[in-house]
Amino acid sequence: MKIDSLTLREIRIRLRNPFETSFGKTWDRRIVLVQVQSDGLSGWGEVTAGEGPYYNPETTDTSWLILSKFIEPLVSGASLDSPRGLPALLAPIRGHEMAKAAVENALWDIEAQRQGVPLATLLGGTRTEIACGVSIGIQPSPEALNDVIHRELADGYQRIKIKIKPAKDLEFIQAVRKQFAGIRLMVDANSAYRLEDAAHLKHFDEFGLMMIEQPLAWDDIFDHSRLQSQLRTPVCLDESIHNVHHANAALQIGACRVINIKLGRVGGHSEARSIQELCRSRNIPVWCGGMLESGIGRAHNIAMSSLEGFVLPGDVSASKRYWQEDIIDPEVEVSPQGTIRVPNRPGLGYTVRVNRIEQLTVRKEEFRSSTAQVSV
Numbered sequence: 001m002k003i004d005s006l007t008l009r010e011i012r013i014r015l016r017n018p019f020e021t022s023f024g025k026t027w028d029r030r031i032v033l034v035q036v037q038s039d040g041l042s043g044w045g046e047v048t049a050g051e052g053p054y055y056n057p058e059t060t061d062t063s064w065l066i067l068s069k070f071i072e073p074l075v076s077g078a079s080l081d082s083p084r085g086l087p088a089l090l091a092p093i094r095g096h097e098m099a100k101a102a103v104e105n106a107l108w109d110i111e112a113q114r115q116g117v118p119l120a121t122l123l124g125g126t127r128t129e130i131a132c133g134v135s136i137g138i139q140p141s142p143e144a145l146n147d148v149i150h151r152e153l154a155d156g157y158q159r160i161k162i163k164i165k166p167a168k169d170l171e172f173i174q175a176v177r178k179q180f181a182g183i184r185l186m187v188d189a190n191s192a193y194r195l196e197d198a199a200h201l202k203h204f205d206e207f208g209l210m211m212i213e214q215p216l217a218w219d220d221i222f223d224h225s226r227l228q229s230q231l232r233t234p235v236c237l238d239e240s241i242h243n244v245h246h247a248n249a250a251l252q253i254g255a256c257r258v259i260n261i262k263l264g265r266v267g268g269h270s271e272a273r274s275i276q277e278l279c280r281s282r283n284i285p286v287w288c289g290g291m292l293e294s295g296i297g298r299a300h301n302i303a304m305s306s307l308e309g310f311v312l313p314g315d316v317s318a319s320k321r322y323w324q325e326d327i328i329d330p331e332v333e334v335s336p337q338g339t340i341r342v343p344n345r346p347g348l349g350y351t352v353r354v355n356r357i358e359q360l361t362v363r364k365e366e367f368r369s370s371t372a373q374v375s376v
């Protein structure tokens with residue numbers, strides 16, 4: 001595949017409700033979309049960075065800079081046998097996984113279209129539907145949280161994840177368990193605790209949680225192993241795992257018993273699949289995390305979640321939980337059983353609504369390779 005052009009767009013789109021984590025509140029999303037043209041086909045990827053460097057170091061603006069100044073010159077006009085060749089081409093650029101992932105994932109979309117197969121199939125996915133959970137932001141009170149959970153369960157979601165932070169933890173977990181004794185429940189701390197909090201975190205063991213996600217520092221693996229050895233609740237790593245080497249190190253030292261895979265955080269489909277394979281070979285469950293994606297990132301998440309190793313419900317939920325109107329057609333829908341059907345059309349499996357994207361676009365830059373074939 002030869003890369004003929006790269007188009008960057010930043011869209012602004014407001015979430016239906018503000019989303020609060022231990023690191024801050026998000027309402028107005030600024031999302032960079034990457035469109036790649038290759039051999040007459042067009043593929044789409046989404047940068048899953050946040051607006052500020054609070055989940056990880058990348059942001060909407062750093063991704064734009066890295067894409068336009070450093071990634072574009074490496075990829076424009078390049079010929080690859082497969083999207084799998086992209087990580088090596090981008091290897092001189094350290095980090096910036098989310099910026100890289102958007103380009104790689106767009107190439108996977110193109111390759112699936114070229115072969116006339118669904119992206120999920122091209123990736124090696126076997127599931128025809130995926131299990132869905134929801135991630136619920138920090139709420140003003142335990143009562144408010146229980147009201148939200150009640151609604152999500154009524155919509156069919158198979159597991160509930162609640163965001164926590166110090167002083168917004170035990171009381172909330174206790175209240176949820178009191179009202180919803182048997183549900184599949186987990187918590188996500190987004191690095192809000194320290195190893196010294198181990199005695200406090202041990203209280204969580206009483207509540208039958210599926211896991212506690214990323215309790216300690218965003219760039220730590222070692223302290224998580226010290227914490228895991230003191231907890232019955234499985235630790236799940238999110239922020240700390242950027243590639244298969246990190247995943248291997250974490251498993252070797254017992255830093256976690258579950259891994260959350262996010263396409264952006266690990267640099268795209270190739271690395272995500274490697275982590276999934278490693279975990280499957282070691283009987284470590286993985287699930288697909290979410291980054292408040294638009295339909296494009298969501299479609300990529302659905303395809304990835306069809307891989308066999310994704311044995312737990314992910315944070316991939318219906319478009320309508322996030323947006324008044326999504327940028328893909330049809331929107332992502334969740335069945336009353338809490339599942340999403342993996343599309344069986346070639347490529348991403350959803351139509352990208354370019355007109356709607358153009359309406360939401362606040363900046364756009366198109367790079368054409370100088371050797372691009374212009375079709376007339």
Ligand code: OSB
Binds near residue numbers: 021188289290
């Ligand atoms: O840690 O999983 C996280 C959202 C933004 C940043 C980090 C995280 C999240 C979520 C939301 O939990 C998942 C979603 O609904 O997209």
Ligand code: MG
Binds near residue numbers: 188213214239260289
């Ligand atoms: Mg998380």
